Amino acid sequence: MKLKILVGTMTNTAEYAAQAIEMDCADLVDHIEVLLMDGLDISVFDEDALYLICCSTYGAGDVPDNARALCDSLDTAPRFLGHVRYGVIALGDRTHAQTFCFGGKKFDERLHSLGAKRIGEVFCHDASDGSMAETEAAAWCRTWLASV
Numbered sequence: 001m002k003l004k005i006l007v008g009t010m011t012n013t014a015e016y017a018a019q020a021i022e023m024d025c026a027d028l029v030d031h032i033e034v035l036l037m038d039g040l041d042i043s044v045f046d047e048d049a050l051y052l053i054c055c056s057t058y059g060a061g062d063v064p065d066n067a068r069a070l071c072d073s074l075d076t077a078p079r080f081l082g083h084v085r086y087g088v089i090a091l092g093d094r095t096h097a098q099t100f101c102f103g104g105k106k107f108d109e110r111l112h113s114l115g116a117k118r119i120g121e122v123f124c125h126d127a128s129d130g131s132m133a134e135t136e137a138a139a140w141c142r143t144w145l146a147s148v
């Protein structure tokens, strides 16, 4: 099984988390590919792989700039994604109480509405609690992969 991690980030925290997963979880899947979301559209889900959305939150609960085109394409070029199984790591900060982790949650809503099947709960990382996103995400992902 291949794990494809799609990274939406503004200041690289989500990318570091994905890289930590790539190193820590290599023994649990055949191959891990980390892809920044820049320039991607809905066709990225054409491959037969397990998907992990790893995405932060900006503005008033928006996805980061590099994730906008992919997120929009789920609306503007929708297609049935019933073959897709995915997980979500949503990065945010609880001081933004009204929009906590909305970036990752936005992807979850859109993928769900297109028929994709989420495995497990959305994992939310809170930048305000002092924990390291890389450490938390890699530990969560090991458990998540075991449940797939």
Ligand SMILES: Cc1cc2nc3c(=O)[nH]c(=O)nc-3n(C[C@H](O)[C@H](O)[C@H](O)COP(=O)(O)O)c2cc1C
Binding pocket: 008, 009, 010, 011, 012, 013, 014, 015, 056, 057, 058, 059, 060, 061, 062, 064, 091, 092, 093, 094, 096, 099, 100, 101, 102, 127, 133
């Ligand atoms: C200008 C700005 C706006 C933000 N807006 C939100 C928000 O609305 N909701 C939220 O949960 N986190 C918000 N955050 C927190 C980031 O999502 C969080 O720090 C995250 O870990 C950053 O990850 P990244 O470096 O991969 O972009 C905001 C951060 C900044 C700097």
